[in-house]
Amino acid sequence: MENTCKAAVFTGKEKIELQNIKKPKPKSNEVLVKLKTCALCTWEQRVYQGINKVDFPFIGGHEQAGIIVEIGSDIDKTLWDAGDNVVVGLLTSCEECEKCRIGEEGNCENFSYESFVGGLDIRGMGGLSQYLAVPISKIFKIEGDLSYQEAALTEPLSCVVHSIEIADIQLGETVIVIGAGIMRAFHAVLARNKGARVIISEPNQSRIDLMKTLGFEEFIKPDFEDAIDQSLELTDGKGADVVLSTVGISKLAEEAVQMSSLYGRVVLYSSYHPDTPISISPNRIHKRMTKLMGSANSNTRDFITAMKLLNERVIGVKPFIYGTYELDEIEEAIQKAIDPNNYRVIVQMT
Numbered sequence: 467m468e469n470t471c472k473a474a475v476f477t478g479k480e481k482i483e484l485q486n487i488k489k490p491k492p493k494s495n496e497v498l499v500k501l502k503t504c505a506l507c508t509w510e511q512r513v514y515q516g517i518n519k520v521d522f523p524f525i526g527g528h529e530q531a532g533i534i535v536e537i538g539s540d541i542d543k544t545l546w547d548a549g550d551n552v553v554v555g556l557l558t559s560c561e562e563c564e565k566c567r568i569g570e571e572g573n574c575e576n577f578s579y580e581s582f583v584g585g586l587d588i589r590g591m592g593g594l595s596q597y598l599a600v601p602i603s604k605i606f607k608i609e610g611d612l613s614y615q616e617a618a619l620t621e622p623l624s625c626v627v628h629s630i631e632i633a634d635i636q637l638g639e640t641v642i643v644i645g646a647g648i649m650r651a652f653h654a655v656l657a658r659n660k661g662a663r664v665i666i667s668e669p670n671q672s673r674i675d676l677m678k679t680l681g682f683e684e685f686i687k688p689d690f691e692d693a694i695d696q697s698l699e700l701t702d703g704k705g706a707d708v709v710l711s712t713v714g715i716s717k718l719a720e721e722a723v724q725m726s727s728l729y730g731r732v733v734l735y736s737s738y739h740p741d742t743p744i745s746i747s748p749n750r751i752h753k754r755m756t757k758l759m760g761s762a763n764s765n766t767r768d769f770i771t772a773m774k775l776l777n778e779r780v781i782g783v784k785p786f787i788y789g790t791y792e793l794d795e796i797e798e799a800i801q802k803a804i805d806p807n808n809y810r811v812i813v814q815m816t
Contacts, residue, residue, distance in 0.1 A: 468489060469488065469489055470487065471489040471595060471597045472484055472485070472596050472793060473485055473588070473594055473595035474526075474527075474594040474796040475524065475525055475594075476513055476523065476524040476525070477523050479516035480514060480515065480516070482514060482797060484796065487525075487586065487595065488586075489596075489597055490585025490586055490598060491599060492536055492538045492585065493538055493585075493599065494539045494541075495538050495601060495602070496538045496599045496600055497534045497536065497537045497538065497541060497599070497600055497602060498537075498597060498598075499532045499533065499535070499554055499598050499600050500532050500533050500534075500535045500596065500597055501530050501531070501554070501593065501598060502531055502532045502814065502815055502816065503531050503532070503614040503615050503812050503813065503815065504527040504529060504531075504812070504815070505810045505811070505813075506527075506529075506800065506811045506812075507527075507621075509528070510526040510800070510803070511803050511804050513526055514800050514804070517739060518579075520579065520580055520590075521580060523588050524580065524589055524590045525586060525589070525591070525593075526590055526591055526593065526594055527590075527592060527593020527594035527595075528557070528558075528591040528592075528621060529593065529618050529620075529622055529810075530554045530592075530593035530618060530621075531551070531552070531553045531608065531618045531620070532551070533550065533551050533552070534546060534548050534549065534550045534605075535548055536548060541602060545602070546602055546605070551607070551614070551617070552606060552608060553605065553606045553618075553620040553621070554593070554604060554605055555604060555605075555620065555621050555769050556603075556766065556769065557581075557583040557592060557598075557600070557604055558574065558577050558579065558583060558591060559571035559574040561603065562576075569766065570765055571763075571764075571765045572628065572762060572763025572764050572765050572768075579591060583598070584597075584598030585599030586598070594813065596793070596815050596816075603766070606620065606773045607773070608773075609777040610777055610779075612777055614814075615787055615790060615812050616783050616784060616787070617776065618812055619776075619787075620769065620772045620776060621764070621769075622648065622652065623652055623772040623775065623776065623781075623783070624764035624769045624771070624772035625761075626649060627656065627764065628761055628762075628763065628765065629653065629710065629712075629761035630656045630660065632733055632759055633710060633731055633759075633761075635660040635661075635662050635708055636660075636661075636662075636707075637661035637662075638662070639662045639663070639708060640662065640663045640665065640701055640706045640707050640708075641657040641663065641665070641707065641708045641710065642706040642709045643666050643710045643712060644710065644712055644713055644718050644722060645712045645713040645718075646666050646668035646673040646677050647673070647712075647806075648786045648809045649736070650666075650668075650713070651676075651677065651786060653710045653712055654677065654682060656781070657710070658681075658682075662708070663684075664682060664684070665684040665686060665697070665700055666682055666685050666686070667687075667688055667693050667697070668685060668686075668687070668688075669689040670807075672807065674687075679785070694721055694724045694725055697725040698725075704727045704728070705726050705727035706727055707726075707727055707729075707730060708726075708731045709722040709725045709726050709730065709732045710722075710735060711732065711733065711734050712735040714736035714737055714739055716741075716742040716743070719734055720744045720745060723751070723756060726754070726756055728754050729754070729756075730756050730757070731756075731757045731759065732757065732759065734758070734759070734761070735761050737762070746758075785809075786809040786810055787809065787812060788802065788803075788808040788810060788811050789802065789811055789812070790811075790813075791814065793814065793816075799811050
């Protein structure tokens with residue numbers, strides 16, 4: 467068996483190259499996963515652009531799926547074996563800190579994008595490597611005919627599952643989703659599956675057109691109308707029961723609070739770049755009994771839920787896959803992913 471494998475390595479701002487690296491070896495309690503696909507998240511795009519600062523060299527990628535090709539001696543073969551198709555997730559959580567032990571691995575106290583993971587000797591999340599050595603606590607089984615391309619979106623879907631659970635959407639409630647990029651679209655789809663009326667605020671007509679093909683009918687177009695006024699008009703002056711602010715712009719976080727109803731819940735989902743403070747009336751929060759909440763990352767339970775949603779075809783993610791590129795086309799793939807008009811770009815390892 468070869469001792470090296472290929473990986474796409476960030477070597478500097480706007481520099482990424484294919485390298486031969488040391489192939490990881492699984493420990494007795496690990497499996498060796500041959501990655502088949504990795505989706506390019508906004509995080510990797512920001513690393514490439516120099517917005518997210520990391521020490522180079524760096525291997526990005528955390529939305530990944532593949533197949534087990536080797537198992538450690540301590541692994542129960544009745545549960546996991548070579549040939550199992552899996553999603554890899556939560557590699558950067560330590561499993562030892564208080565946050566991990568209470569089930570909030572997404573907020574691991576030792577979390578770092580620049581950890582050494584997967585048995586690799588280069589820092590990073592590892593998804594743009596052909597192989598990873600992974601503890602079984604970090605893998606989730608793909609079932610049925612779910613493709614590797616679709617399965618790669620389990621991680622982003624799990625983050626939205628986390629957000630939707632925090633929002634505690636009830637049957638018949640009105641939900642406003644700010645934005646219709648891929649993560650925002652997932653919010654809309656899952657909110658509708660909760661039995662809610664969903665209104666989407668989005669300026670991009672092509673994204674609106676896509677959401678219409680998925681059955682959404684009510685939209686706010688903030689480039690042409692005042693989003694707050696329109697939200698009140700669509701809700702008979704009451705505002706929305708839940709507002710999911712999923713775009714990392716501080717002004718939109720302010721507007722989200724003003725769109726909410728009495729007892730409204732507002733979830734700030736996205737990370738904010740730049741992290742500009744917002745102005746909110748404490749009296750409004752007080753008098754309207756608004757719940758203002760944040761949501762970040764996901765935990766093991768969210769991963770399991772997301773995997774079920776995909777395996778059982780409760781939701782479909784194919785409309786949100788822009789295209790698939792080979793690993794040696796990584797430069798082109800990154801450029802396509804950065805284009806805001808495109809949804810997820812998938813890198814295929816073989």
